[in-house]
Amino acid sequence: MSRKGRVWFLELKYFILFPRMPKALLIHATEKFLVVAEQPLSVFPVLGVITVASLFPENWEITIVDEAIEQIDLARKADLVGISTLTLNASRAYDLADHFRNKGMPVLMGGMHPSALPEQSLRHADAVVVGEAEGIFDRVLLDLGKGRMKGIYKSEELPDITKVPHARFDLLHPKHRRFIHSIQATRGCPHDCDFCSVTPFFGHRYRPRPVEDVVHDLRASLEQASSRTVFFVDDNIGGNPRYAKEVFRALIPLKIKWGSFASVAFTRDRELLDLAVQSGCIELFIGFESISQENLDASHKSWVRVDRMKEDIKIFHDSGIIVEGAFIFGHENDRKDIFRRTVDFVQTAGIQVPVFGILTPYPATRVRTKLSNEGRLLPESSDWRLYDGSHVLFRPAHMSPEELEEGFLWAKKYCSAPRSIFRRMFRAPRTNRLTALGLNFSMYFGRMKQIRERWPRSKGRLLRPGTW
Numbered sequence: 001m002s003r004k005g006r007v008w009f010l011e012l013k014y015f016i017l018f019p020r021m022p023k024a025l026l027i028h029a030t031e032k033f034l035v036v037a038e039q040p041l042s043v044f045p046v047l048g049v050i051t052v053a054s055l056f057p058e059n060w061e062i063t064i065v066d067e068a069i070e071q072i073d074l075a076r077k078a079d080l081v082g083i084s085t086l087t088l089n090a091s092r093a094y095d096l097a098d099h100f101r102n103k104g105m106p107v108l109m110g111g112m113h114p115s116a117l118p119e120q121s122l123r124h125a126d127a128v129v130v131g132e133a134e135g136i137f138d139r140v141l142l143d144l145g146k147g148r149m150k151g152i153y154k155s156e157e158l159p160d161i162t163k164v165p166h167a168r169f170d171l172l173h174p175k176h177r178r179f180i181h182s183i184q185a186t187r188g189c190p191h192d193c194d195f196c197s198v199t200p201f202f203g204h205r206y207r208p209r210p211v212e213d214v215v216h217d218l219r220a221s222l223e224q225a226s227s228r229t230v231f232f233v234d235d236n237i238g239g240n241p242r243y244a245k246e247v248f249r250a251l252i253p254l255k256i257k258w259g260s261f262a263s264v265a266f267t268r269d270r271e272l273l274d275l276a277v278q279s280g281c282i283e284l285f286i287g288f289e290s291i292s293q294e295n296l297d298a299s300h301k302s303w304v305r306v307d308r309m310k311e312d313i314k315i316f317h318d319s320g321i322i323v324e325g326a327f328i329f330g331h332e333n334d335r336k337d338i339f340r341r342t343v344d345f346v347q348t349a350g351i352q353v354p355v356f357g358i359l360t361p362y363p364a365t366r367v368r369t370k371l372s373n374e375g376r377l378l379p380e381s382s383d384w385r386l387y388d389g390s391h392v393l394f395r396p397a398h399m400s401p402e403e404l405e406e407g408f409l410w411a412k413k414y415c416s417a418p419r420s421i422f423r424r425m426f427r428a429p430r431t432n433r434l435t436a437l438g439l440n441f442s443m444y445f446g447r448m449k450q451i452r453e454r455w456p457r458s459k460g461r462l463l464r465p466g467t468w
Contacts, residue, residue, distance in 0.1 A: 025078035029085040029093035030067035045176040054165035055137040084111035090384040097124040116363035134159035181221040181230045189235040197362035208243045232260035251279035259283035267315040283322040295331035320431030325351040330359035339407035350427030352436035357389035410462040
């Protein structure tokens with residue numbers, strides 16, 4: 001049966017099962033008081049729920065609520081309540097699921113956290129979609145119509161994203177379209193980092209969308225607002241260089257400014273880098289993770305070489321690309337000097353926007369399995385509200401949990417100080433300097449608030465590691 005014929009057949013089935021216009025309420029659950037310190041002032045459009053929205057037949061009335069920007073009406077009624085959540089917001093998602101389920105509405109959960117812990121999520125929902133919804137969602141809706149939607153739904157294979165419908169950008173709240181657009185060109189990553197929670201969800205291979213579909217989605221999003229700033233949510237925008245070059249060439253006529261996640265391998269291909277800049281790339285989030293090669297090797301990220309980091313950063317800088325560099329504290333080989341050495345590296349290399357985090361044992365990751373088997377997870381590790389990358393949830397190998405927290409907060413405070421920001425700016429090129437300053441100061445107040453709350457004056461001054 002052709003795709004067109006299959007769609008007609010399914011819509012006929014849905015019409016029989018749902019003779020009136022059914023209503024779906026899709027929620028991106030967010031705990032309002034859990035504000036991540038690195039969250040910019042502008043809110044990213046939620047691609048997950050508007051992608052799921054595209055899988056419904058046309059006769060469904062769909063409402064999308066992103067709790068990051070609007071309050072949900074708890075009195076709302078729907079034929080299906082879908083809730084997507086990350087681990088950090090899982091407790092809020094469970095509360096919402098319990099609320100709507102107690103009112104007699106069928107609840108479906110999905111997203112990163114429910115996919116990692118489907119059995120736990122089933123205590124609060126009628127059914128859970130594990131992994132990507134495409135390829136399994138037709139069955140979910142058919143079972144719902146027959147009153148038997150329950151249990152775990154998981155596709156036997158990763159969906160072919162060349163056939164994925166276009167996301168429903170028209171359902172986004174106007175606030176989502178004010179400053180920035182979110183687009184996805186690829187899914188999956190062939191790397192296998194111990195601490196990564198994304199690869200178990202999207203798989204270990206790159207799956208590119210047709211370039212024309214990416215451009216279509218981008219145009220559809222751009223039509224909704226005057227902003228020309230875009231963030232590609234791909235795990236590694238340059239992971240497939242040949243495909244990425246095609247995408248970048250197609251972006252050039254659109255005259256946008258964009259950023260994304262990438263790896264240092266981006267610097268190995270001059271044509272890729274040049275096309276990225278020509279297409280409007282101004283910022284890349286690079287996961288350096290550690291300045292210890294031992295840590296990188298142990299985390300299965302040995303393709304990142306410490307002895308090449310400064311050279312890679314310079315190549316990005318010479319191209320005018322802002323480097324948002326991520327570093328994680330708490331690796332197995334980290335000792336107390338790691339904080340000072342990392343800060344010194346960040347400042348001398350001129351990384352415009354450093355982002356620090358604490359190693360976090362997310363569900364379904366190898367690092368969590370290892371720490372659990374060794375009995376090193378702390379009691380706090382059962383509180384999902386602490387999974388924001390800034391809490392110590394395990395016993396480190398070479399320092400106390402308190403020392404890990406203090407060192408992390410000290411590094412964040414030092415690099416967030418205006419004098420430190422300006423010193424880094426003068427070690428980086430002038431190109432896009434104002435944007436880099438804007439990124440730093442858009443996160444400044446959130447970072448300072450977090451530090452004050454976590455290290456009040458009653459605990460004394462944050463000491464430079466090495467003076468302990």
